[in-house]
Amino acid sequence: MRGGGWRLAVFCFVLGFVLNLVGIVGHVVVSSFARRWFATPLPPDWTTAWYAYSWREFQLPQILTVTVVVAGSVTALALLLGFPAAWALARRDIRAKGALLLLYFLPLLIPQMTYGIPLATTLYRYHIGGTIVGVILANLVPMLPLAIFILLPFFEQISVNLEWAARVHGASRFQVFRRVVLPLAVPGLLTAGLLILVTTVANFELTFLLSGAGSQTLVVALYYAVFAAGMRPIYSVDAMAVIYMAIVLAILLVALRFVRPTQMVFRLDRG
Amino acid sequence: MRTEAAAAAAPLAKVRPARRLEGAGPALLVPSALYVLVMFVYPFCYGVYLSLRPGKGEGGLSVANYLAFFLDPWQARTIWVTLSLAVPNTVLTVLLALTVAYVMRRGIWLERTITTLLVLPIALGTVLVAEGINGFYGPKGWLNQLLLMAGLPDPIRLTHNYTGVMIALFVQHFPFCFLMLLGYISGIDPALEHAARVLGARPWDVFRRVLWPLIAPGAAIAFALVFVMNFGVFPSAVLVGQPAGATRTIAIAAYQQAFEHYDMSMASAIAVIMGAGQLVGLIIVLLLRGRLAATGVATMGAGKR
Amino acid sequence: MAEQIGSLHFRLTKRFGGKTVLDDFALEVRGREFVTFLGPSGCGKSTALNLLAGLIPPSAGEIWLDGTRIDGLPPERRGFGMVFQNYALFPHLTVFQNIAFGLELRGWPRAEIAGRVRQMLDLVQLPGFEDRYPGQLSGGQQQRVAIARALVIQPRLLLLDEPLSNLDAKLRLEMRTEIKRLHADLGLTCIYVTHDQAEALSLSDRVVVMREGRVMQAGTPAEIHDRPQNLFVADFMGYRNFFSLTVTGGDPDGTVVGRAGPLTLAGRGAAPLPPGAAGVAAVRPEDVAVTGEPPGPNVLRGRVRLTEYLGREYDLEVILDSGQTVKARVAQPVAVGSTVGLRLPAERVVILLSEDGGGGIP
Known part of the structure; x- marks a missing residue:
């Protein structure tokens, strides 16, 4: 009807935006396979040599190990600490619930550069800064609240009656946890785990401020490579970028089986 | 319960x-x-x-760091630089995201594919997007190739300047803001819109009198979030901007104090100023939000002409 | 008080994707008439209402109101009123502003709006509620506001989409009476959508029973109630006992006789049924009477398997020798296990055409 013009305009805009995205990502991918590429639609010669070069020159084995350790540890710790907190917030009448939610919300609201510098100052003072432990501890600051906020709606949906029913039918508290709570929590934990994993791999600022020579994750190494463009061929930087992208996309693809895209941003109707 | x-x-x-x-x-x-x-x-x-403890930490508390920051034009300028990026970008991002989300509120062709693609820049993060922007929008990139083919005499400079950072911020924050608002707007009961239409409201009346008052609080929060993120811009400002000049934002200033001059006291002061700037933005938006909601109801009661 | 319409007639088809949710649904509604679309969820009744309101476009068909074709008009230019299932009150507006909404859009002066809104609040018995917000009202009060908001613009036609289904049982009865009163007092033309047969019977001048986008039967409440024309309508209107039979004869006055195994049953034929045709006899539990008569035409014997006390009456479940169960509602208790005779009064038995050789008995 009359809204047709608006719909068409909006659709064209979104299409244009998506095309730009494809261009941005596509450029990196094409460049990583180019022997040389200079102001032509596509490179004249193709090669996979930059991947080997990048693997060697950027010390990717070591960096990937750090990335896996950091992302894995942060995810595990965030779920371990976030699970009981989210469960308690969803189940019990917590007196200072509003204040607690605000406390958990702040590290997500305030940009990492703002609190990253004082955090880095503190951690370096205790000689944790620059180590893998420091990177893990710093990343946990926003990821733990993220875990809580992802888990909370999942747990609020689970009826208390299920726990009560299990108790009435003779389950002990531990059995209730083991046989009722845990299985019901699995979808939430899976969703939260995947989202935290992908967010941690891509999390730049805190890792950047806290990492030293041996504790860089892939995204930080990529930053330094892009920053020092000209030191090494751009194609090798792009090869590293593609490796990074492949890892993020692989996790994201799994995650999108469980979550809708709108769930990956803040819910505005909360609080 | x-x-x-x-x-x-x-x-x-x-x-x-x-x-x-x-x-x-x-x-x-x-x-x-x-x-x-x-x-x-x-x-x-x-x-x-x-x-508040400048220097080597001797002596008492002092605001010397803050004074030094505001009196040094090279430093104080970063606030202006940051604002000149953050404010226009936030306005543009929220306006466009709001329009698109509003028009798409009852679904659109290929919706799932589009929203999934829009998650990409959020998930991939600023560094990768910055590298991609340097290539795609660069002087030798596909976009400029296309423009040259279309008859433009020279490539346009879209990277390593103010424009580059604006593009990077938009590519990052538009999907974020859009998905947030889409979730919010599509949660509004469609029956409200139907009721308004049957009662005689044209599409514009529906927006102004019914949906906008309901959307405004969410839009204000989205605005605040995007502003706060924009105000803390760091990697894009370095990688696609001019970190030594036009896009030397306050986050860069803080980083340099901490990790190039190793003056943690001054770096902390700049971080505090950055946080204060974000807080001020947040408060302004929340105050406006209160006014917005109030006038929304008030004009309704006045019975427009 | 509302501007009266002469007649509304339409013929509408709606497809969503490949699915036809409304299949050539045609009807004529006369001025001041109360018409109900009745059917289970998914029968297309709400879709029909939304098409009439103009909220969704039809796939094919037309709508004519007093000689003017209106299906091309957007909803805001049709001048109808509509009451929604969840009331759809604007949460950011007060009761006053909600009711004034339609008048403001029509450019009424403020003073007149205030007077009209007060009048409407009196009409729906909510005086003094002007400054409340919808969130501060009970379900019944919200419903009254929704009705006032729809009526204040003096709609040519009032559309009601399951307006009572979110209310509790007691309030539902109360609001039903209220709607009936408003219809009578204001001389409104109403189209009402519901899945509740009691609502449909008590409110309507005419009921249209729908199933999967098609009209199963249209008629006065009494016709629908007493003379269902097919198994679907009979089942929906509370016929619980069904007997497959073969027609053996009939009278010109409409009585049909058939044999269901050893039983001979007579009843009113829903359609002309020639001898040999496959039919189904249907009767309500309320119409089955306990009797001491010996078995014969329309009299069965069986053993009581279950009784349920309903406060004033008893529901019996009686199992016949053939294994079929018959439900009866009786005034006096009967012991479980005892053998009883049941009479199915011929004037209360409806004999329908079997739809698919007897297998279609619900």
């Missing part, structure tokens, strides 16, 4: 296990709350304290 639970639990209060279960609530929260306190609140407070 909670009162129901309490009522049902009351007669059982004598049974000890039930009471123990209730008591477990706060204990479950201790580890996470403690972590945020120790690793977030404490460093923040320590940062504020450190910022």
